[in-house]
Amino acid sequence: MKIIAADVIVTSPDRNFVTLKITTDEGITGLGDGTLNGRELSVASYLADHVVPLLIGRDPHRIEDTWQFLYRSAYWRRGPVTMAAIAAVDVALWDIKAKAAGMPLYQLLGGASRNGIMAYGHASGRDLPELFDSIRRHLEMGYRSIRVQTSVPGINAVYGVAAQPSVDGRRYDYEPAQRAALPAEEDWDTRAYLRHLPGVFEAVRSEFGPELPLLHDGHHRMTPIQAARLGKALEPYDLFWLEDCTPAENQEALRLVRRHTTTPLAIGEVFNTVWDYQTLIREQLIDYVRSAVTHTGGITAMRKLLDFAAQYQIKSGIHGPTDISPVGMAAALHLDLAIHNFGIQEYMRHGQATNEVFRQSFTFSDGYLHPGELPGIGVDLDEEAAARFPYQAAYLPFNRLKDGTVHDW
Ligand code: EZ4
Ligand code: CO
Numbered sequence: 001m002k003i004i005a006a007d008v009i010v011t012s013p014d015r016n017f018v019t020l021k022i023t024t025d026e027g028i029t030g031l032g033d034g035t036l037n038g039r040e041l042s043v044a045s046y047l048a049d050h051v052v053p054l055l056i057g058r059d060p061h062r063i064e065d066t067w068q069f070l071y072r073s074a075y076w077r078r079g080p081v082t083m084a085a086i087a088a089v090d091v092a093l094w095d096i097k098a099k100a101a102g103m104p105l106y107q108l109l110g111g112a113s114r115n116g117i118m119a120y121g122h123a124s125g126r127d128l129p130e131l132f133d134s135i136r137r138h139l140e141m142g143y144r145s146i147r148v149q150t151s152v153p154g155i156n157a158v159y160g161v162a163a164q165p166s167v168d169g170r171r172y173d174y175e176p177a178q179r180a181a182l183p184a185e186e187d188w189d190t191r192a193y194l195r196h197l198p199g200v201f202e203a204v205r206s207e208f209g210p211e212l213p214l215l216h217d218g219h220h221r222m223t224p225i226q227a228a229r230l231g232k233a234l235e236p237y238d239l240f241w242l243e244d245c246t247p248a249e250n251q252e253a254l255r256l257v258r259r260h261t262t263t264p265l266a267i268g269e270v271f272n273t274v275w276d277y278q279t280l281i282r283e284q285l286i287d288y289v290r291s292a293v294t295h296t297g298g299i300t301a302m303r304k305l306l307d308f309a310a311q312y313q314i315k316s317g318i319h320g321p322t323d324i325s326p327v328g329m330a331a332a333l334h335l336d337l338a339i340h341n342f343g344i345q346e347y348m349r350h351g352q353a354t355n356e357v358f359r360q361s362f363t364f365s366d367g368y369l370h371p372g373e374l375p376g377i378g379v380d381l382d383e384e385a386a387a388r389f390p391y392q393a394a395y396l397p398f399n400r401l402k403d404g405t406v407h408d409w
Helices: 040-055 063-073 080-101 128-141 190-208 224-237 253-260 274-282 298-310 326-338 352-357 383-387
Strands: 003-011 017-024 029-033 117-125 146-150 185-187 214-217 241-243 265-267 315-318 344-346 358-360 363-365 368-370 379-381 398-400
Touching (some): 003 040, 003 383, 017 080, 029 326, 029 379, 040 080, 063 298, 117 128, 117 326, 146 190, 274 298, 326 344, 352 383
Parallel strands (some): 117 344, 241 265, 315 344
Antiparallel strands (some): 003 017, 363 368
């Protein structure tokens, strides 16, 4: 089999997505996701200008060789643009291989290790009644594990809080990227956040009881000592995890957090290689790996990363916000089903327009996702529908403190 074409499709139903479609001389096609929120056109150019010419004529079955060739032959390694582009190629090749085998991808990865994939959704509220309503809505939608984000008195716009409850089904809950030429400015105050959050979890626990798995995303805003204090303060509320408590660019900084708290820690949605985790995993400084298949070099690299984590009893918590396309999401579900050290899968549902462009076969019921039984990853792209939604500039917000200093968002 030979690759005869590779097309980069940028489409914007509800939000921007970058998809690579690889076509073979045997008529089998494969899809890969290379969406990088706010930097979509850079990945599209990396693929179209520098990767597609390398793919034509190659044997699509040689996935490991193609991965190593793209990673090493560029000379310039790592980084989110490069690794998203490599991921797009890698997932498209796995899609082709599984279609050629006539099997769903998870079968090629070793077969199912479980019946379904536990997923968590994003509840949020500007105050406790709104937060409780949002949690109840998520329970009604079938979620059995819930991320809790809340407004903080004195801060105008906080990450993870939907400005309006979504009732029309168009938007699942919180969508951080905004369609505009420039990124929006938000505000932040870590002391106000640290004072407010434990009381919110106390209220949620007393309303919903001890069993419901609850998660929280600190979104890179704390220093190690602040994170240590928050983890300790949240211990009575038995979190499933506290995510991105620091930016973790200094992996050793997590030693300080670990010394002070037994709250489980999840890190890595902005990471893109196993090297970003070396100290975190080897010293057991985290409990969950947050990498996305889309941002960490695809199935090939994620499998190695998660096998490394497994040796340290560290589990998966694959990133699954709306900026991962249905293609990237489906790829993650096949991996989730196959690996032994599965933890949980983030699942923020896509809007109606996205579902028109990407025809998916994965299912969600009673808290569990399943990738389905179609050969390949199980997602089709309707190119005519995609063409109806051209790219629109959209950016994630950024933060400033009260005195005007830029802060991590
Ligand atoms: O802010 O994917 O845990 N999920 C997250 C996401 C990220 C977005 C950034 O593009 O932190 O909502
Ligand atoms: Co996050």
